[in-house]
Amino acid sequence: MLLVVRGPARPLISVAFFATTMKTCWQCEEQIPADKVTCPLCGVQLDPPPYVVLSAPRNVPAWLPPDLATFFVEHEGCGMDDSSRGSFRLARLAELEHLTAKDIYVDSPAWKSFDSIAIGAGQYGDWICYVLNAPVASRGAIMAFGGGVAGPGGTGPDRIPGSLVLAPNFTSWLARLREDGWEEYGLTPGSICGLPEKREKILKQHFQSLNLGIGW
Numbered sequence: 378m379l380l381v382v383r384g385p386a387r388p389l390i391s392v393a394f395f396a397t398t399m400k401t402c403w404q405c406e407e408q409i410p411a412d413k414v415t416c417p418l419c420g421v422q423l424d425p426p427p428y429v430v431l432s433a434p435r436n437v438p439a440w441l442p443p444d445l446a447t448f449f450v451e452h453e454g455c456g457m458d459d460s461s462r463g464s465f466r467l468a469r470l471a472e473l474e475h476l477t478a479k480d481i482y483v484d485s486p487a488w489k490s491f492d493s494i495a496i497g498a499g500q501y502g503d504w505i506c507y508v509l510n511a512p513v514a515s516r517g518a519i520m521a522f523g524g525g526v527a528g529p530g531g532t533g534p535d536r537i538p539g540s541l542v543l544a545p546n547f548t549s550w551l552a553r554l555r556e557d558g559w560e561e562y563g564l565t566p567g568s569i570c571g572l573p574e575k576r577e578k579i580l581k582q583h584f585q586s587l588n589l590g591i592g593w
Contacts, residue, residue, distance in 0.1 A: 427467035
């Protein structure tokens, strides 16, 4: 079943958020136009947004959570096969799919009812998922899974290696990525130490607050 999501009276992801035309350069920490791939102030290379704005709203599957539906009505991801991207890729609408514990190779009893939507991928094949049900994170959280992911992710006794909570929800995930020039440092934590001291501290505090067992 398909439907056109026009957005609720108070949308989960506001139009103003996507209308924002500025982002923060990770090197000089100055505000620059969001469509720039090179900072006009310090010259550092920046990733473009992992999506495009559609010319008109479109139909989306009825099973999508409201925040994902609101986004994909008017945006299209760059695609899982876009090798020109940096640390991650955002799925196209047609690429969204359910992932269970079997798909992420977890056989723990606590994860038997795990359910998520694959919304992206890391540059080394890691899954980026929208959580529907997980023992270590709330519904709507954004998590990464893969052999190279520096976890364990989430909170509680059922955390597993190769997982990491990237954000508490989809909206805040996109907001943080914008601040970091569309780089997902949760997938490349070793590069955090090369950032300006203030941003390094913010990111480490962010990931440690969501993932109580990580050592970085």
